[in-house]
Amino acid sequence: MTDKNKAIPTAILGASGYTGAELVRILASHPAAELKVLTAERRAGKEVAEVHPHLGGLDLPLLTATADADLSGVAAVFACLPHGASQEIIAALPDHLKIIDLSADFRLADTQTYAQWYGRDHGAPELQQEAVYGLSEVAREAVKTARLVANPGCYPTASLLPLVPLLKAGLIDSDGIIIDAKSGVSGAGRALKESNLFCEVSESFAAYGVAAHRHAPEIEQGLSVAAGSPVGATFTPHLVPMNRGIFATIYVRLAGGADADGLRSELAAFYGDAPFVQVLEEGALPATRHVRGSNACHMSVFDDRRPGGAILLSVIDNLVKGASGQAVQNFNLMFGLDETAGLGGLALAP
Amino acid sequence: MTDKNKAIPTAILGASGYTGAELVRILASHPAAELKVLTAERRAGKEVAEVHPHLGGLDLPLLTATADADLSGVAAVFACLPHGASQEIIAALPDHLKIIDLSADFRLADTQTYAQWYGRDHGAPELQQEAVYGLSEVAREAVKTARLVANPGCYPTASLLPLVPLLKAGLIDSDGIIIDAKSGVSGAGRALKESNLFCEVSESFAAYGVAAHRHAPEIEQGLSVAAGSPVGATFTPHLVPMNRGIFATIYVRLAGGADADGLRSELAAFYGDAPFVQVLEEGALPATRHVRGSNACHMSVFDDRRPGGAILLSVIDNLVKGASGQAVQNFNLMFGLDETAGLGGLALAP
Amino acid sequence: MTDKNKAIPTAILGASGYTGAELVRILASHPAAELKVLTAERRAGKEVAEVHPHLGGLDLPLLTATADADLSGVAAVFACLPHGASQEIIAALPDHLKIIDLSADFRLADTQTYAQWYGRDHGAPELQQEAVYGLSEVAREAVKTARLVANPGCYPTASLLPLVPLLKAGLIDSDGIIIDAKSGVSGAGRALKESNLFCEVSESFAAYGVAAHRHAPEIEQGLSVAAGSPVGATFTPHLVPMNRGIFATIYVRLAGGADADGLRSELAAFYGDAPFVQVLEEGALPATRHVRGSNACHMSVFDDRRPGGAILLSVIDNLVKGASGQAVQNFNLMFGLDETAGLGGLALAP
């Protein structure tokens, strides 16, 4: 169905990790993207199928070192590079490229906040000002005209999608928001850390980065933009013994006489046209397996038993809507394609 | 080491489920208990090892129907019977028995609250008044003289152990307590329900019973007793794809100028003599694998990034400290034994 | 891309289980099939998304009872009915329908063997004679003209794909074949059995049906057809604590001077045109995660350390190539479509 003559030549920088692999998986059957360049430092020279055996049988270029990549014939770049390295490599890219950066490097608009949380000055502060924070459903119009999109983190995506519309509508207090979030292990990437070993994770559940996770300022930035004033939030991430999925349990205080029904209606209205967001009916419970492998976000709203509060539940696949799927969604918007192009895959369960 | 002449003859009613099996596992090497009667309705006549193949090689009585059990020579009864059935069977037991009931039947002191949450009137309201709620560390003295102990639920145990001392000491607000709890699948027992199937649970994470779980009133009862006035709490249980373990993430508001250090000191002092509760040092993170198979509770305290709040983390093994281990701990107290008798087993990791 | 005017109206009988859900997942984006009828006995009247929440957002007919299904406008039927029930329901279907039966009812050509292993006489022996055993790559031509295809079992698919070409070519002994097979839990379906509970499976590995599994005669039938004479095999199935995937480790004795290289060449030649079978290079190791969610079969060949033997490894996703994916592959062949239509989805890993 793809007219390869009209295809958009595309590069993935950093294709050996899990988000890189997901981009290959999604883009391989994308109707308008053509994979021309795939980079990976330690694996340069290898076939993709050697590094990602589940992606065998595709007609793909060999992996190459990023420094050796010829991007002259490329129009779109997905960058899956390590935090810190990404900003410098992206700053050096030719101007004609449209770029979706999956690292955290361009997510925080305030470079001081960046410096505080990442322990170093930002290396490309002007480019930072140009970058659009690409929470697709919320920033759709800005993404359409962006040259550089900072693709949101997985926790911020799962948290902001239910919260932003409610803050905008003034239905919840901007104070006292608590986000108790749980993630599958692929959220930590493919790095060789003891905490990622099977035997350290399986048959266990644990919190990490309590009151100290780098996604906290990113979430607060998104909440503040939505509320129009500074919003803080309590954010606690946890590790679940599963490969994929984020589940956010969010405790909010109601404002302006709202209740769970009102919140649900607002969310349903806000996402009425959004192809990937599904606001569940009263009483329905989301689960990460319902969105595994898909670009969907499912959310539901419950009245808290204690008056004046509500509980929001939100699930995504951290590697898809929380990373590579949303990146392709942003790519679609940036190139004037159908927002769902290449993203029609249904969830895989069980 | 056990002098069988001095052993306490013991019965387990309902030995075919997971809590029954844990009782057998623990009591089989208990220095003072002797297993004399084991009941199981559908499995009556079978060997324990047929129903629980991991408990082979023990010298145990055959399983028998509860109605056929001869309790005349027995001194202690552990009841692992279904909610609802337990109260009637226990009410009919001879007076000379000391009883630890692992069902929910005698946990709620207020029989109206019981009726509201369990959908039926209590069948033994007088016995209910006599029952002692056996959160061992909190109710140690009352348990010592009790004839009937209502063994706490797993979520209440994990939640109340960190909260009760802080409420008693007035270091946290009694208002606005949020308990976000996560449990392994064995918490749901061995029942044949679709939601307990491997393929419905594995590689997924989900909430259930949002704002409607029966452990909520049990938790609120414990908090209210500790505070000396009615306390409500928001409680959200979640299901983790693992066999064992409960992890409670608890959000509290500080009172009286306290901070995380102060809370940690209070907990350390309160549990200074408690052999099973470990208050972790600043920054240390609990994980359910650290207590798997043991009767331990690990807890830690963090300052919330947002001023005025703290985060409490607490882990137990739901089948041990959350059920059968605490039941044996109560048994030890009731019979004047060392509180740790039979409970010295260390956690099993990985 | 689909011209719905040319779409093939399709029914799924028994859509509430895992193979039914996989059919919906695959056919929802199939370019030529249109889902017109979906049946489910206990769930009749419900939306598909209620029974399979991961399949939300699709425009599908309500579930209906099989007896109430209107098949007059339907051209193709996928039957995911219980063994035993399937044969009678299929025997009563109108003649104009092409049928792919995913049960075991029409797999054994010899109705005496059927009676021996399934404990009852076959209810539609004439239809049995008409049925084509649909191991797609092996029976491609016969499937193209079949009216009724017996879709192979998951273990037979994983076992026969590597063995059939080697027996046909006379490169291995027909005697002494040992198949040690391992399956994810979804192979047992969604039935409420204690052995399918999370806590009975997770963190454990076990054999079942040793020397007594119903897939044994089905495998032997396929081997015998390939060899042109009766072939027996030793077959041991095992249960792996994972949702999906079959891994077959097959021990064979070499014939005619062959070695692993020769076997590998023969397989590569036999499957040269097969879009879903990938014969791995020397030394490469298959894993079930490499084919999770895809219709692929990966296989590799090793010399046994002991002279005269070889080891074949083969992996499939039991719900896709081992059930619903192969069923759609057969549907494609039966209706003259591209063999890969609707089956382009890549594997999902991690």
Place this chain on the structure above:
Amino acid sequence: MTDKNKAIPTAILGASGYTGAELVRILASHPAAELKVLTAERRAGKEVAEVHPHLGGLDLPLLTATADADLSGVAAVFACLPHGASQEIIAALPDHLKIIDLSADFRLADTQTYAQWYGRDHGAPELQQEAVYGLSEVAREAVKTARLVANPGCYPTASLLPLVPLLKAGLIDSDGIIIDAKSGVSGAGRALKESNLFCEVSESFAAYGVAAHRHAPEIEQGLSVAAGSPVGATFTPHLVPMNRGIFATIYVRLAGGADADGLRSELAAFYGDAPFVQVLEEGALPATRHVRGSNACHMSVFDDRRPGGAILLSVIDNLVKGASGQAVQNFNLMFGLDETAGLGGLALAP
């Protein structure tokens, strides 16, 4: 119960890995061993509980570097050092020590075979001659008088326990033995390798080391000693997404008119006095969860459907009977203690 005045002062060299942790877990409650020295190179100076948080609350010495360890007051050494390093460190130990080596360094009596499989000459060939291969049930008498015990590997333990008695009794052919073995991930230790990452293992099943695993010559050595003549075997290891457990499925050819009943009787007789080996009744199926955390080995025997063959199934916990538990069993034998001392712990399930 322990008389510490009579305790055996004990050292663990290499206490930071999984087998070291298991030794601490078991020996902490051993009635006759006293942990005096614990070494760990990178973790020297730390508390055991920092490295193994599940082992908190014990009164243990700090971890120290092996080179700094004072072994003058020690009587028994457990060595959990890397293969290759172990032989040199052990060769330099004082003569008064009794040593149980959990590495592979002293397992292969033939130093040429060692050199071939481990790629280097043996560094202590004389000590090798002195070492006793400590498969406890088979070599009980030799272990009792040994100064240096080579503790068997996990796969060899699971494989040899069912095979050795049958070869000795001449009930099975020494030719054509096929061992298809499956292991939990902890068998690979705590090393930082990509193949041990949660996301590479979970929801997947794979073979590794096909026809090339270093446990193959160790198994063949054990079989040859039992048969009295050289025996080869086909051995294929697989990785199961679980923490603990080994399951061996063993295909044998019968000799001398035996059948499964005869094999089962022989095994039951051979292990009649063995406290840790359980020969299951006809038809009973072992599972790794039945022995998780215990020193037990469960085995069963089935007739193959194809005449002349039998299938042996055997399960152990790789970290207990396959490593640290058997090491303590050997320690007990070497010091004249009850063989079960410290090893009474029952399996933990689920």
